[in-house]
Every structure is written in structure tokens, then in C-alpha cells.
Amino acid sequence: MAPIIGKAKAAVDISIAYLTGIRHLFHRPYTLRFPQQRYAVEKGYRGRHLLHLDRCTGCGICAWICPEKCITIVPRGQRWYPQYFYGRCCFCHFCTDYCPEFALEETVEYDIAEYTRDRLVWSPERLSKPPVKKDDKYVFSVDTIGGASQVPQKEE
């Protein structure tokens, strides 16, 4: 008798497993079609750096604290500024934390991949430009009925 009960229970459990999976055929997807659909990160995200040229004194504390040695201090006329090599940067943003003059800032720009190695070297002038506004509008949202998925951000 016992084997029959065991087999029946196994059949029920397998059916439940299949039904659980089938229910999710109609679930909204978790993934985005990057770069057509772009994920919007919030302010405070540790993307590439923004350098305020007027505040920077060229003291070099950012280069000292950088764990990956990706910052070089380069001369520009009478002054010195940091230059970043993003091929090495690990985006820990200790440089931003340690800057005594608040000359460095995090930006929400996260896609800075380039085709050549040279383009990954960001000069002080390039770092000082604010990020270009892109069509980032998808956010990760959880609601109790539809579940978790990436949805377009609500217009404010």
C-alpha cells in the first residue's frame, strides 16, 4: 500500500511543480532590451566621476587613496588636475569621499565602454562635462499582483 501512496504523492508534487512553472509563462519579464530600453539609476549611484575644475586644487589625495592607481595628476597651465583611466577604475569612489574640496562627484552615467583603450583615458576637461541626458526610464518595481519586473518610470 505504501508504495502506491508514495507514487501518488510524487505525482501530485510533480503536477504542482509544473503548474507553478506554467503560471509564470504570463509573468512580465525581468530583463531589459539594452540599449533600446535603458535602466534608470537613482541619484547617488556610483557611476563615472564629475570633476569641478573651479574647486579642484590638484592636491592629489584622490590619486593617493585610489586602490587601483587609475588617477594621474596632470598639469593644465598653472594648475594640476586628476586624469582618470577607466580601464582600471573599480568605481569604489573613495576619491570622491576623500576629496577635501568636494571637487569630485558621482554621476549616474554608467555606460562608458569604448572601442579603444585610449578613449578610456578621461582628461580633466572631459571629466568636467556633466553627463549627457539619455533616455533612461526603466526602473525595477515590485507589486504584489504583477510581481517583480522592470517597468517604465512614472512621469512626474
Add this chain to the structure above:
Amino acid sequence: MSAPPKPVPLTTVESTETSESGAQTLTLSVGPQHSGSGHMRLIVEVDGDIIVNVAPDPGYVHRGIEKIIELRNIIKSIPVIERPSIIDASNLNHAWVRSIEEIQGVEVPRRGQYLRTLLNEMNRIMSHLYWLSIYGVFLGHTTMFMWPLGDRELFIDLAEKLTGARITYSYLVPGGVRRDLPPGFAEEAVKRTEYFEKRLKEYDRIFFNNPLFTSRAKGIGVLSKEKAIELGCTGPTLRGSGVDADLRKDEPYAAYPELDFEVSTRPDGDSFSRAMVHMDEMRESCKIIRQIVKKIPSGPIRRKAPIVLPRGVAYGRVESARGECSFYLIGEGGDKPYRARYITGSYRNMAAIPAVLLGNRLADMPTAWWSIDYWPVEADR
């Protein structure tokens, strides 16, 4: 006490040999590029399809992190220390800052302690989910591969709001943490953990109650309580063998003494028990996260700590997702440590790999092996 297994030549790729009694065995090399072993090699000797000898061959992803730490100051070391297990970054980071604070004598503000605990528990869930997804695909269950990896996004996104980074946070620094809670975080955390607990019930229905899994996991890879203690196992591997050992309870640190949670143990010591310990821990972590966002005190998040490591010795340890992670740190007055010994949970659990595999069939190897939650990068450091 059985006789120790005879050594297997490390150069072997595939060979047969005949013992004195006339039985023929075959030596197989699983890894290091095998999808079923990760970045390591298991040299398995089989008689028919029964495993008679196993020799783990780690070291393919050794990076010399202990030496790198000696050459950098204590802040610069933080991103390096996270690298062995980026899916469990903040727990490893916590062991490091604990050992530094012990030498420096810095006390962390209570709000900072709560924020550390919050990120640690989120990391524990993320790490267990990663483990679960690999476990699913090892057993040929593709849905169980996709779902946990998708649900990790719940907590990755939450951690991104808190720390600014998705995986490698560098959030814990000596003296406290780097950022305060963003507005609206508490409601979002409660909503997501409640949703995630519903998802865990679905995991049970599709995988853990599924006979396709239970018939392959129950009674496979048994590690007895005595053997687990003898081998020095830790973390879910030890608790899956029925030993109630968790640093969060035994030696409470950060905000754990003020939080209410259970340590999950299972008595059987087989692959199923170890898997269920992971599931129970994710449920407990959800409870802890909700308690933290409710009880978090106000006040400063960080106290000023010098960048200098005074002369002294410290041992800082935490319960990471894969077991006890510890630092033995010697300071000599400069900004760099004289020596830092770094031991992780996977390294301690490596001894259990032969113990759970011996006597099983080769087809049961993925179930038994991955239930230990051995992460080669973390073990090699």
C-alpha cells in the same frame, strides 16, 4: 575512523589501474574548466560508477590577496578583500573592518552597526540565491537557474539604493559605514522581503518538494555530525549536519544581539538538509531585514577612525554566507598591516568535499558536491 584515502597523482587526466585484488578503477579529472566544478579540479577515482577516492585540486584562481594587503593601506585594501567573493562582498568586508577596529579601539555608532547588519543580511540572501541557481542548473532544472538569478535583482537593486553600487559596495569602512539610508528605503525593503518570501514558497513547490530533486538529494552525500566537527566545517555545511553553531548567536557582533532570529539546523547531514538550511537562512534574513528597518536608531553612522594601524594583534571574525570568515591581523604602527591572514568559509569547508563524495555514485556528484556551497575563488583567495 577509516583509513585516509590514498593520494591520487595530480597530473592524471584519465587512467585505469588494477589493484592487487584484480578490481579495475578509472581516474577521472573533473575540471578545472568543467561546468560542474567551477574554477577547480576534482580528481575522482571510480570503481564502476562508485566513487572510491577524491582529491580536490584547488589553486587555479589564487591571487595572493594576503600579500596584496600587506602592500596597501587599510582603506585601499577594502575593494581587494571583497573580490574573492563579490556575491558576498559585505560579509568579507565586515571581518576586515572588525579586526581593524579591534586594534584601533574604535567603537562604531549603533546606527552604523545596524546598517552594516542590514547589508550583511542582504548579501547573505544574494549569495544563497546565487548558490541556489547553480544548484538548479547542476541538477538540470533550468527554471531553478533563472528564478533565483532574477530574484537576486530585488536585493541588488535595494543595495544599489543604499550604497550606490550593485555588487562590490566597499560600504563598510573602519569606524562605521559610508552612507546613510536613502529616503523611502524602509517601505521598499519591507515590500520586497514580503514579496520574496512568497517567491520562496514557489521555490519549495517547484524544486524542494519536487520528487525530481528530493529523490536525488535525500540520503546523498551524508556528512555525520561527528565527521563535520572533526573536519572543521562551518556555516550551512555544519548546520546541515545538525550542529547548532552560528557566530551571529555564539559571538554576537554588530546589531545581532538586539535582533530576534533563529539558527536553522537539520539533523540528517545529507544534501537535502544542507539545501534546506540555505532556504531557512534566507527566510530568517528577510525577518532580520524587516526588524532592522523598523528598529534602526537615529544618530551618527560613522565615527572618525585613523588611517593608521597601531602596533597590535587582532582576530576579527564574522559569519559570512558560506561560514566563518576571519582575519588575523598584525599591525606595526604604519598605515599597512605587517601581516593579514585571511580565511574564508569555503576554505574551511574544502575538507568536506571528499567526505561527502566517497561511496556515492558519479551521477550523484553534482548534488553532493554543490550542496557544500564551495566557492573556489573564495577558497583560493
